[in-house]
Amino acid sequence: MIRLQFTEEEIEALRYEHFHYPHPRVQMKMAAVQLTAQGWSPGAVSEVLGCDEATVRSYGKDYRDEGIEALKRFAVGGLTSELDAHCDTLMKEFDQHPPRNVREAQHRIETLTGLHRSPSQIRAFLKRSGLKYQKVAPIPAKADATVQETFINAP
DSSP states (O other): OOOOOOOHHHHHHHHHHHHHOSSHHHHHHHHHHHHHHTTOOHHHHHHHHTSOHHHHHHHHHHHHHHOHHHHHOOOOOOOOOGGGGGHHHHHHHHHHSOOSSHHHHHHHHHHHHOOOOOHHHHHHHHHHTTOOOOOOOOOOTTSOHHHHHHHHHOO
């Protein structure tokens, strides 16, 4: 079990950051360490905050090792695609010559960048880049000429 010693200034700093730090995850970390400083067990803190007991202990270890600044750090983000590095080039190409389907986009991406990706990865990349499917509809065959003209000129 981790034994932490807190000064009154440290407890005040934790209390302040608990309520004033802009990110809720950091606020929860501050609350966990603050409650630990007041003598609460990690089990009780985890029950109150709704997180795992091991998480509360890890917050205590971070505080013990690096201080309050360690509690302000958190890893946010995810994996990035290699296609994102080529996004500008690909979007210019697709603006000039839109692909008819995902398989065509896959082939052109592989030709331009040398990166081979599955159709589902290409579809996700295109969606992430702001492209979307355009519904293609035939012009009504037996319709009024003015209605057809309106249909053709519609944006």
